[in-house]
Each structure stands twice: as C-alpha cells, then as structure tokens.
Amino acid sequence: MSKLAIDVKGLRKKFGSHVVLNGIDISVPVGTVYALLGPNGAGKTTLIHILSTLVAPDEGSVKVAGYDVVSEKNKVKQSISLTGQFAAVDEMLTSEENLQMICRLSGLTIAESRTRTDELLKHFDLTAAAKKLVKTYSGGMRRRLDLAISLVVSRPVLFLDEPTTGLDTISRRALWEIILQLKAQGITIFLTTQYLEEADQLADRIAVINGGHVVASGTANDLKSKLGGEVIELHNSNEELIGTVSTTGTIHDIRLSLNELALKYPQETRVSIRKPSLDDVFLLLTSKKLEESLS
Amino acid sequence: MTNITPRAFTKSSSFGLTNAVFIGRSIRLSLRNTEALIMAIMLPVMLMLLFTYVFGGAIDPGGNYVNYVVPGIILLCAGFGSASTAVDVAHDMTNGIIDRFRTMPIQSLSVITGHVVASLARNSLATAVVIGVAFLVGFRPSANAIEWLAALGIIILFILTFTWLFAAIGLVSGSPSAASSYGFALLFLPYLSSAFVPTDTMPNWLQGVANHQPITPVIETIRGLLTGTPIHDQAWWAIGWCSFILLTSLIWCFIAFQKKAGRR
Numbered sequence: 206m207s208k209l210a211i212d213v214k215g216l217r218k219k220f221g222s223h224v225v226l227n228g229i230d231i232s233v234p235v236g237t238v239y240a241l242l243g244p245n246g247a248g249k250t251t252l253i254h255i256l257s258t259l260v261a262p263d264e265g266s267v268k269v270a271g272y273d274v275v276s277e278k279n280k281v282k283q284s285i286s287l288t289g290q291f292a293a294v295d296e297m298l299t300s301e302e303n304l305q306m307i308c309r310l311s312g313l314t315i316a317e318s319r320t321r322t323d324e325l326l327k328h329f330d331l332t333a334a335a336k337k338l339v340k341t342y343s344g345g346m347r348r349r350l351d352l353a354i355s356l357v358v359s360r361p362v363l364f365l366d367e368p369t370t371g372l373d374t375i376s377r378r379a380l381w382e383i384i385l386q387l388k389a390q391g392i393t394i395f396l397t398t399q400y401l402e403e404a405d406q407l408a409d410r411i412a413v414i415n416g417g418h419v420v421a422s423g424t425a426n427d428l429k430s431k432l433g434g435e436v437i438e439l440h441n442s443n444e445e446l447i448g449t450v451s452t453t454g455t456i457h458d459i460r461l462s463l464n465e466l467a468l469k470y471p472q473e474t475r476v477s478i479r480k481p482s483l484d485d486v487f488l489l490l491t492s493k494k495l496e497e498s499l500s
Numbered sequence: 501m502t503n504i505t506p507r508a509f510t511k512s513s514s515f516g517l518t519n520a521v522f523i524g525r526s527i528r529l530s531l532r533n534t535e536a537l538i539m540a541i542m543l544p545v546m547l548m549l550l551f552t553y554v555f556g557g558a559i560d561p562g563g564n565y566v567n568y569v570v571p572g573i574i575l576l577c578a579g580f581g582s583a584s585t586a587v588d589v590a591h592d593m594t595n596g597i598i599d600r601f602r603t604m605p606i607q608s609l610s611v612i613t614g615h616v617v618a619s620l621a622r623n624s625l626a627t628a629v630v631i632g633v634a635f636l637v638g639f640r641p642s643a644n645a646i647e648w649l650a651a652l653g654i655i656i657l658f659i660l661t662f663t664w665l666f667a668a669i670g671l672v673s674g675s676p677s678a679a680s681s682y683g684f685a686l687l688f689l690p691y692l693s694s695a696f697v698p699t700d701t702m703p704n705w706l707q708g709v710a711n712h713q714p715i716t717p718v719i720e721t722i723r724g725l726l727t728g729t730p731i732h733d734q735a736w737w738a739i740g741w742c743s744f745i746l747l748t749s750l751i752w753c754f755i756a757f758q759k760k761a762g763r764r
C-alpha cells in the first residue's frame with residue numbers, strides 16, 4: 206500500500222446542533238491531487254479547516270502527513286500550506302512586503318527572503334505590481350499572490366479551498382498549470398471546487414460530499430461510469446440546450462427515446478449523443494440527496 | 501511559464517524573530533494609516549489648546565489650569581490611541597490572514613503582540629506631543645529627573661494596560677466596527693475622574709464612581725509626580741489597578757485567541 210498524505214476515518218463535526226460532517230472517510234496517497242466537490246454549505250471549508258488544524262474534529266481520526274491534527278498539531282503545521290477560500294493577504298502592504306513577511310516567518314534569512322520573493326513575484330507575474338498596495342489589486346492578482354505566499358517554502362501537503370472561484374478563464378488555466386507543476390514535484394494537493402471541469406482536469410481522485418457524507422468517490426471515470434450509458438442532448442436552432450435524456454446506448458433504447466422526443470420537440474431540434482459528464486454525476490448525486498432529505 | 505523551484509522547508513522562525521516580524525508589520529500598517537496617524541498627533545494639540553484657552557479661564561481664572569489638566573489630556577489621548585488597537589485586532593481576526601498565520605508553525609498570538617507594541621509607539625509619540633504643546637502654553641512642572649521617569653513609567657504602564665484591554669475587546673467583537681463602538685464606550689472613563697475637575701466638585705453619587713475607578717489614581721499619581729500635589733496612597737492604587745487590568749486582559753486575550761479558532 207502506498208503512503209497516505211491524508212487519512213481521515215469516521216470524522217464527525219457539528220456546530221451547535223448543526224451536523225456538518227457526519228462520518229467522513231477519505232484517504233489521499235502521497236503525491237496525488239484530490240478534489241473535493243459539494244454544493245455550497247456541504248462542509249468543504251470545514252473539512253479543510255479540520256485538516257489544517259484550524260478547527261478541532263468532534264470525533265474520528267484525522268492524520269495529515271502521518272501526524273494527528275489534534276495531538277501533533279505543530280508537526281502538521283510544519284507539513285502543510287493553506288490557501289483559504291478568501292485571499293489571506295495584507296491589503297495595506299505591497300505584494301513584495303507580504304511575501305517577505307511570510308519568508309521571514311518561515312525562517313528564511315533577509316537575503317534569502319529577497320531572492321525568494323523576487324523569484325515568486327516573477328513566477329506569478331506580479332513583478333510589475335510588486336510595489337503597489339494589495340488593496341489596488343484585481344481578484345486574479347490577489348489569488349496569485351495568495352498562492353505565491355503559500356509556496357514560499359514547499360511543504361509536502363497543500364490545501365486549496367476553491368482556488369479558482371471568481372477567476373477568469375485565462376487565470377484559471379494558468380493556475381491549473383501551476384497545480385500540475387506542484388504535483389510533478391511530489392506535493393500532495395487537496396483542493397475543493399465547485400467546477401466539475403476543474404476536478405476532471407486536475408484530480409487523480411474525486412470525492413463528492415453532501416449531507417455530511419461522502420456520497421461518491423473515485424476517479425473521474427469511475428464516477429462517470431456510475432451513470433453508465435450515454436446522454437442524448439437536444440439543442441434548438443440557436444444552439445441552446447433544451448433537454449437531456451439518459452439512455453443505455455443500445456439502438457433499441459435510443460430509437461425508443463427518439464420516437465418519444467420527436468413528438469415533444471419541434472422537427473428542427475438537433476440531437477447529439479455524448480458520454481455522461483461529471484456535471485451529470487454531480488447533479489444526480491446531490492439532487493438525489495436533496496429529494497431524500499425532503500421526503 | 502517557468503517552473504517554480506521548490507524550496508525545501510527550513511526551520512521555522514524563532515519566537516523572538518516572529519515577534520519582531522509582527523511588530524514591524526504593525527508599525528508599517530500604523531504608518532500607512534495616515535488619517536489615524538494625523539488624528540493621533542492632532543488630537544493632543546487640539547485638546548491641549550481647547551482645555552487651556554477655552555475651558556481653562558472659566559475653571560481656574562488664575563491661569564493655572566494648564567498644570568492641573570496635563571495628566572488628564574495625556575490619558576485621554578492614550579485612551580483614544582489605544583482604542584484603535586481593538587479595530588486593528590478585529591480587522592485581522594475577520595480577515596483570512598489570521599488563518600494563514602495559524603496554520604504556520606509559529607506562535608500566532610504574536611500578531612496581537614505586534615499591534616500592542618505599535619500602539620505603545622504611537623501613544624508614546626502622542627504623549628510627547630501633549631507634553632511639548634503643554635510647555636508651549638505655559639505648563640511648568642516641578643518634577644526632577646526621577647519624578648519624570650516615574651511619571652513616564654506610570655503613563656507607559658497605563659498605555660500598555662489599556663492597549664491589551666482593547667486588544668481583548670478586538671478579539672471578542674465580531675467585526676472592526678463593533679470593536680470600534682465597544683472601544684468608544686470606555687473612552688468616557690477619563691471624564692468621570694479627577695482628570696479635568698477635582699472630584700469633590702461633583703455630586704456625591706458621582707464622586708463615588710469617580711474616586712473608585714482606575715483612572716483617578718493614575719491621574720493623581722502623574723499629577724503628583726509632575727507638579728508636586730499630594731499623592732498619598734494613590735500610586736499604589738494606580739499600579740494595583742493597572743496590574744490587575746493588565747493581567748486580566750492578557751488572560752482574556754489568550755483564551756479568546758484560542759477559542760476563536762476557525763470561527764469567522
């Protein structure tokens with residue numbers, strides 16, 4: 206068995222009477238990217254906070270880099286780096302000052318701090334803005350600075366809480382590139398996201414949490430094949446999606462579906478067939494839970 | 501895009517260095533907050549002039565009021581200056597940056613120490629301004645060098661005490677604006693003391709409050725040291741009150757900081 210960077214067994218956490226995590230098991234092998242998906246309020250940030258020692262678990266065993274997050278807090282802190290959901294930067298300092306401060310706090314000498322800061326500013330394309338106060342930065346620049354700060358020293362495990370939320374497509378792809386580079390260096394990355402495409406592109410394994418439980422986990426393909434078959438998509442003449450139907454993919458089944466659809470939709474409707482996407486899995490998993498909790 | 505060179509993690513920074521970094525950060529933030537800084541310097545000047553020239557004549561037609569009022573203005577300005585610590589601390593606690601510090605292998609409570617030291621620096625400056633302006637408008641203290649040192653010691657103890665108290669208030673209040681309004685309430689204390697008028701000119705029930713609150717002994721001690729009025733046992737009361745509030749605030753800060761874990 207390969208070594209685990211994150212090992213969570215039977216984790217429970219509630220705030221007051223509100224149970225947020227109700228028996229979570231997750232294991233992440235060293236050097237892999239793990240994506241945690243879930244609707245808003247599912248407890249993704251809470252889980253990251255527990256893994257990064259900010260919040261204590263109520264029950265269960267939680268190990269990061271082989272250390273217990275409760276009894277070996279300091280060892281865990283030496284092994285992790287966190288980029289939280291909201292940019293953790295000093296608005297009234299420049300990006301250069303922000304980086305140098307974290308360098309010094311990480312035990313680098315003044316000279317080392319300078320070199321490392323310049324290196325990271327260049328890498329994250331912030332050199333031109335290095336001497337401007339962070340409060341004047343755009344959302345994308347703040348995110349980049351936030352990530353740069355997390356990478357001042359390489360710790361074996363990196364947590365990213367919704368790293369690309371609110372970023373434009375170009376910044377998002379640049380960030381993906383960086384995440385893959387870090388993975389190539391052997392860093393274990395645990396990220397949460399609301400974008401299924403992101404999980405699909407980056408993650409070796411994915412877990413979906415909802416209602417306090419892991420409702421599905423595996424590789425992107427495992428999850429997709431859970432749905433099985435094919436999806437028929439219907440578009441109108443303006444290329445807008447007007448409906449989807451699942452089928453097993455056999456001629457028989459597709460013909461039956463099409464017979465039905467031909468009666469319901471205008472004749473110029475265009476039909477295409479594709480493999481199920483993570484979106485379909487996600488919608489299925491989270492809506493099923495929703496129905497259960499409503500009934 | 502070039503590759504980021506990984507940098508093996510070195511030992512984390514020592515306790516002393518951590519404090520030094522956070523103190524540097526807070527002082528830098530104080531210097532950048534120009535409005536607050538100008539206010540911290542202007543307020544002593546305005547109050548000094550206001551109390552000497554506007555109220556002074558009515559309170560003491562002999563023109564001696566300036567000697568009476570200097571300690572009060574020093575404390576008023578120090579109270580005002582340390583109150584902004586509550587806002588600074590609350591700001592840090594509600595911003596994601598505290599999570600970053602907490603997940604680093606450092607003593608993260610030093611964030612607060614940084615704000616306290618910066619407040620000490622700001623308020624020492626304000627105190628110097630008060631004393632400077634006081635001399636210009638006719639303040640004639642009788643203190644010798646040792647009495648001056650003792651008075652400055654009491655002033656610094658007072659600033660330190662109230663800064664830690666405001667830091668605790670900043671930790672427990674949910675937002676910078678809440679911190680600011682809680683802090684405001686405390687700023688009335690100097691008016692209900694012997695800072696501006698002797699307490700025996702107040703109604704009886706108010707004298708009870710004024711004579712038994714911490715500001716009065718501090719004022720009486722500073723006034724006694726600087727201008728030679730009788731101190732009696734007020735110095736011990738001043739030191740006792742300050743030590744008590746300081747210790748309580750430190751413990752309160754420590755507990756509040758631990759409890760605040762992950763709550764935002």
Ligand SMILES: Nc1ncnc2c1ncn2[C@@H]1O[C@H](COP(=O)(O)OP(=O)(O)O)[C@@H](O)[C@H]1O
Nearest residue numbers: 220225244245246247248249250251762763764
């Ligand atoms: N400190 C806290 N106190 C009380 N409730 C909290 C706290 N932190 C999170 N919650 C609640 O826990 C639930 C999960 O929140 P969160 O982990 O932020 O979800 P996500 O990141 O998946 O959107 C939410 O209902 C939230 O209101």
Ligand SMILES: [Mg+2]
Nearest residue numbers: 249250251290
């Ligand atoms: Mg979240």
